[in-house]
Amino acid sequence: MNQAYWARNPQGPFATLIALTAAYCHPEAYDGAYADLTARARSAAPDDEQIRVFKEELGEALADPSRLPDDELFKAVEFDDGSDEAFLRRLWRDLYGDEPA
Amino acid sequence: MAELRGAGDEPDDGDASVRRLAADAGDAAGEVRSRHEPSPRAEYADVLRQETAKPNAGQADMSPVDADQAGADQAETDQGPEASIADVLERFDPRRAGLPEVSREDAAAYIEEHMADRPWLALVRDCSPDAQRVFVALDQGGGHAHIRHDGWVTEEMNERRVKNLEDPAQLDLEKREAHLDGIKGGNQSHRCGVLATRITDPEAFATAVARAAEHPDVRAALDSTGPFSVPVRLPISDVLGEDGYKFCAGSQLEPVNGSMIEAVANRTAWVQGDRSVPEPRTRPVGTFEGGTLTFTFRPSAFDGHEFNTILVNPPDTQSI
Numbered sequence: 001m002n003q004a005y006w007a008r009n010p011q012g013p014f015a016t017l018i019a020l021t022a023a024y025c026h027p028e029a030y031d032g033a034y035a036d037l038t039a040r041a042r043s044a045a046p047d048d049e050q051i052r053v054f055k056e057e058l059g060e061a062l063a064d065p066s067r068l069p070d071d072e073l074f075k076a077v078e079f080d081d082g083s084d085e086a087f088l089r090r091l092w093r094d095l096y097g098d099e100p101a
Numbered sequence: 102m103a104e105l106r107g108a109g110d111e112p113d114d115g116d117a118s119v120r121r122l123a124a125d126a127g128d129a130a131g132e133v134r135s136r137h138e139p140s141p142r143a144e145y146a147d148v149l150r151q152e153t154a155k156p157n158a159g160q161a162d163m164s165p166v167d168a169d170q171a172g173a174d175q176a177e178t179d180q181g182p183e184a185s186i187a188d189v190l191e192r193f194d195p196r197r198a199g200l201p202e203v204s205r206e207d208a209a210a211y212i213e214e215h216m217a218d219r220p221w222l223a224l225v226r227d228c229s230p231d232a233q234r235v236f237v238a239l240d241q242g243g244g245h246a247h248i249r250h251d252g253w254v255t256e257e258m259n260e261r262r263v264k265n266l267e268d269p270a271q272l273d274l275e276k277r278e279a280h281l282d283g284i285k286g287g288n289q290s291h292r293c294g295v296l297a298t299r300i301t302d303p304e305a306f307a308t309a310v311a312r313a314a315e316h317p318d319v320r321a322a323l324d325s326t327g328p329f330s331v332p333v334r335l336p337i338s339d340v341l342g343e344d345g346y347k348f349c350a351g352s353q354l355e356p357v358n359g360s361m362i363e364a365v366a367n368r369t370a371w372v373q374g375d376r377s378v379p380e381p382r383t384r385p386v387g388t389f390e391g392g393t394l395t396f397t398f399r400p401s402a403f404d405g406h407e408f409n410t411i412l413v414n415p416p417d418t419q420s421i
Binding site: 003004006007019020023024026027028030033036040074078079080082 | 244330331399409
C-alpha cells in the first residue's frame, strides 16, 4: 500500500520530524496547528519524548539537509519556502528563536 | 443564482456589494456545474449496488477495534458485504468521530436552516438522511473536509485554488480573489499544496467519512488523546469500492524545471505580485484509479480527535 513515509518507516531517519511537520505545518492542517506546535516546542514537558526527538532531528536535518530522505519532507509539508533547508530554518527560528541548532 | 456565477466560477460584472454567495446557492451550484462537467450525482448509489454484488467488493481492512463495534461487525458478517456498505452510513456514530451527536431529523432541519449561508449544505438537501447526518455532524465540528473537498466545489474552483490560491471556502469573493483563507480566522493568506481535489458525489463523500471512521488506523487517530494524530492514508478502493475513483476529481500544479518545490514557491511569489517568476500552470488530474485518500485530524471539542480534512490523491502524486 502507498503509505506515508512515517508509516512505512516508523523507525526511519527523521520519521518524527516528518510526521510532526505533516500534522502541524501542511497547508491543510487545522487553523492554529502551527501555533500549537510552537507552543508545544517552546514549553515542552520534560517527559515529552516525541518533541525531544523532533528537536533533535530538526537540528540534525539543519546541519545536513542532504541526509533527509528524498522529497519526503516536501511531500509531507508542501512548503512554499523553496527548499528543505529554507523551510527548516524558518521552522527552527519560529520554534526556538536564536537558540543554536 | 447570478451571485454564485460570480463566485469565481464565471466572469462577474455585477455589483461587488452583491458578489457574495447567498440564498439559493445550491441551485446555482448545480446550474454552474451542468455547464462545466457532468454531475455524478445519484450514480454512486448505482455503483455501490454493483460493487456489493461482487464477492468481497469494497471490503476494506476494517476489523473492529473495540467492543462497541463488535455488534455492528457481527451484523456485517451475518448480512454479507452488501450490508457492510449499505449500513455503513446508518451506523455512523458522530461521537465516535469526535463530533456532536446529530439525529436524522435534526440534520434535515439544520440543512434547511443553514444552506443559504453555507452552500455546501445545499448539496445534500436531497441526499439520504444518513448522508445528511454525516454532513451536518461535520459542519458542527471544526474540520473543513466537506467545505473544500466535496461536490459543491466545481472543477473551475479547484483549478483556481491550485493555480491562484483562491479558496473555495472563502464566500466573500473579493477576499477570495485576494487569496484570503475562508476557514482560518484573521484574514490569513490561503495556502494550498500541489493538488486541489474533491469527492464529487455527496453520498460517496459521506461514505468515505463513515467507512474511514471504522478503519483501525483512523480509529487510533480519532481516539488518541495525545496532542496530535498523524495523517492516515488509505486506498480509495478500500473506502469507496473498486469504482470509487470515478467519483474523484481535481487539478494539480505543474512542476517548474522539473521541480514541484520550485513550482509551489513560484506560485506563492506569483500571487504576491512577483512577475519575475513564471505564471503557475495547472492541469486536471488524469485519473484517480489506484489513488488514495489522506485523512488528517484535529483535536476535538469532545474527547480525542475529529477529522480535519480529507484529501484525494491520484496514484502518482500523493499529498501528505
